[in-house]
């Protein structure tokens with residue numbers, strides 16, 4: 167016996183990946199419903215070898231459904247997540263709405279799966295920001311071995327993190343540069359993204375940080391350890407899918423880079439690709455469609471007593487969103503609901 171599963175936001179990039187990954191991992195689904203906004207009702211989406219038609223989330227009754235994966239943004243989530251939760255359906259939400267709520271667990275299964283037991287306070291579980299998810303997977307084994315004090319991270323985030331319109335903008339803007347008269351002015355982003363980088367993701371805060379940078383700090387503290395100091399600079403780059411991160415780590419105890427490499431090789435969710443030669447590292451193009459959090463360029467930071475540098479790459483639509491959400495559903499099923 168399996169679960170009655172709902173995917174809300176099934177026509178978006180993340181929603182479609184949720185369906186792909188539920189099928190790929192053969193999540194025990196007895197019945198599935200795919201929901202979209204009124205303007206997308208009837209849109210066909212794939213679930214394994216099946217084709218499903220989306221239903222209207224506004225009129226959908228969540229009663230009798232076990233798990234709902236939400237990828238509809240904070241606004242609609244505010245309206246529909248409480249409705250699903252009140253109907254007894256556990257919501258796993260990819261928006262930022264509930265991530266910082268003390269009554270809602272924020273989970274990366276390789277890091278804090280045990281937090282799943284906190285779901286029952288609101289019947290809601292939060293999925294972290296994509297740039298946080300891959301980073302805490304890489305930090306967790308190092309923290310367990312040498313206790314991380316401080317993290318300095320620079321991100322190189324793909325346009326799919328913004329959504330389909332951003333993917334189209336990068337594609338059309340790049341093409342337009344080669345075809346006189348077909349130049350495409352910035353619309354999704356404040357400046358040209360083709361052959362450029364933009365040091366700004368989400369809104370600016372009074373501190374001068376962006377909200378994306380604030381999220382990486384706040385979420386790392388909630389998921390891994392509130393004592394860890396994190397400072398981030400989040401940058402948008404002309405890549406379609408795959409976030410990359412340059413991570414500098416200061417630890418309480420000394421950890422030799424070779425021991426760190428061995429520890430990372432053994433850690434869940436991580437693939438180490440690290441040869442000190444041309445091409446001996448992972449680039450975003452190679453992570454697309456994969457589950458792994460890739461780690462390369464592992465080396466000592468000799469400028470401080472206990473420092474390490476590493477390069478981390480992962481598919482932001484998968485580990486950064488849809489895969490992590492499905493993995494949370496697997497933990498919920500195996501440890502709590504126990505139907506599958």
Ligand code: 2RA
Nearest residue numbers: 295296297323327328
């Ligand atoms: C981004 N992390 O990359 C944000 C939201 N997915 O745009």
